[in-house]
Amino acid sequence: MPVISEPVLQESVDRCAHELYLAWPSVRCNDGAAGNRLQGTEVGITLKQSKKSTVIRLEGATDIAAAAEFKKLLLEACGTGKNVRVALDGATDLDVTAVQLIWAAKRSAEESGVAFTISGAVPESVSSALTYGGLQQFLFPLDAS
């Protein structure tokens, strides 16, 4: 294993951090507006509440970088006592962390007697990745909307 000098390492860490920052911003907004957007990127999770239900809309890639934020919003949505709907229409990527969060949220919603639905079709690339991972069934048999 070669010795990597401190400045080189630091530089590559910084570069990588910057790339991640550009790639995975998780943006939240409560008022249904477009939310904060980073230049040129179309990603984010938004939570919108109406009288009857709470809708969490996923846009762009929802992956590990957005997982903490996603969990927070799911907890918030399940805590409102209203029906929860996760809209996947705008999602371009879902990874394992997103799927297990939706699965866990669905379970806790059901335990507390709240209806939990998933709506919208995901792109072919996402659905084929989920199929390969055997995860499709955990999302779409639940789709009642």
Added chain:
Amino acid sequence: MASKADQFKIAFREEGREVLVDLESALLELNVNRGDPDLVARVFRALHTIKGSGAMFGFENLAAFTHNLENAFDEVRNGRLEISSELIDLTLSALDQIRAMLEEGEAGAPQADPSARAEILAKLRHLMGKPEDPPAGKKPAASNTGTEACCEVGTGVDSGPMREWSIHFAPGAEFMLNGANPLLLLRELGQLGGLSVRASMAAVPPLRELDPERCYVSWEMVLATAADRDAIRDVFIFVEDCCDLTIEEAASPASTADTIPARGQASIAAQTDSAAASAADLTARALEDKRATFGGRRHYDAPDNASSLRVPAAKLDHFVNLVGELVTVQARLSEIAAQRDDLEVAAVSEEIERLTSSLRENSMNIRMMPIRATFEKFRRLVHDLARDLGKSVELTIEGADTELDKTVIDQLGDPLMHLIRNSMDHGIEPPDLRAARGKRSTATIHLSARHSGASVLIGVSDDGGGINAEAVQKRAVEQGLVVAGAQLTESETFALLFQPGFSTARQITDISGRGVGMDVVRQRVDSLRGSIEVTSEPGVGTRVTLRLPLTLAIIDGLLVSIGEACFVLPLANILECIELTRADIERANGKHMANVRGEIVPYIRLREHFNIRTPRPEIEQIMVVQTEQGRYGFVVDQVLGNCQTVIKNLGRFYRHVQVVSGATILGNGTVALILDPERLAQDAVRAISHSARGRPAGAALRAGSSREAKVSAQEVS
């Protein structure tokens, strides 16, 4: 988070480099044994691994490019494409491009060249008999933008007998944080054959307790493929350390049922079976049962999954430095304990001494690495140079498993490269001359490594034309390195080759002849406290042997004293210690010979050699050491005992004092010089032979002993 992902990329680069080294040596072996299906499979597998893992860690360009090579070797494997020198050379150049892409962004890395890649791919298509774009369903070959790599299914399916494998895969807590994506791995696995997947959500905790960045999902899979266990394992090669992975051949229905109870109904298809969630739960429960059976312990299936660890070299160096400090402090403690008449302190001190000693041995062992990788990488150099020079040369390797200190190995690459280039260019004759001399048309360069006492001997030999000693002397006189008419021994003559700027080549070629290479060899070997020995026979070949210390950090030594001065001799060289009394000296008629159980051993009185002017004791000690030249005795006043010696380098000013290989600090704070018995013996022999025949005036050879150099310089001035 960012640094984790970055670390993972670094880890991929590291392992990628290793795979590339293996790939390169497999390709070069394939060039020689063109019909070997195992080698083709090895090349294919390496390409497949690089492609798959590259795509996984965001090296899409690399993956797309490698994909095309993989296709070519798939054709080879299926007998549709023949292995030719052109294919090998093309793949080797492609390898350089892959390496450049792998290192892209690293400081000082060579620039990857998209146009070179396009050219390679065009040639490759031509070789494969596909001059136009590949047929539909295949990706465009020269996709330099390469954003979609490795999503194709089916290229990896072998044509051998199909087998079924049960695979259990559970990512660990850090898996996702490391930047790995299990879904991409499963897709990659699907490329090996028909894959049936069942994911289990059983381990997912309630939402509130769930760590959002951890993967709780685990998978049970059945893979029907002709690929072997290694190929399956290769898919997981970069994540093996952070997941629970079991690969079992589903040999009998019983064992299969044991692994996946619900598999009975599952059809083996490239598609995931879309069983209901309840079925998945069933699998999950079965999985839990299985875990319970194993007492909750995770089990790994193969012995090759033994827990080995990658540690950055810098950490290891720091560790060894600390051990070195500890050894010095421990020596002080032992010294103090010996002065006080306190049994308890003495007992603790002894215990610490024992522990330090074993800690030192262990830490030294950790740094030991086989020299194989260094040797193997010269296959490519020999192959390329042979092609450029129009010579046919074979590289043979011996003793590649010989282990030596990592620091030594790291610094060995350059000198060996220069020696090999020199052999190829100057040593090995052109094919017509070889034929005229009745030699085999394919010349041989032999790399060897073996241990000898506390040293390791690295040999580079060729069966070329040998060194013309007269030409060397003549050239040395022309360059003013020796005076005309000087009588030089063979070893002194060959030592001239390592003088800066010395070259006998009439023509400077791209490869050598500038007289820089051999000087680099000498400097590097000097800095490693090693020595160079050259033997050559005209018309038969040349052998250069580098003698290097096994380790540069800490050695076991024997502490001896002469008058007030202390010296350390490496214990590995010492055979025994015997007494030398005045009576013994009289019996030998004053000659420096001792009778060791009937064998005559010549000895060197270090007191005289080092010009120490204190009175000689009645009884002296002879250290009998084994050197390359035979057995010698070194006479000292007293043997003080064993000591663990942390080697400190001498200052630059003393670099040419060759009989001393370093210094060490003793427990009482005094400095002892570490003697190099090998050099000491050579030095003494040379001094004796020179005094017998008179020294050549002005032959101040740097490669010779410092004493001699000093004397000669004085004589000249």
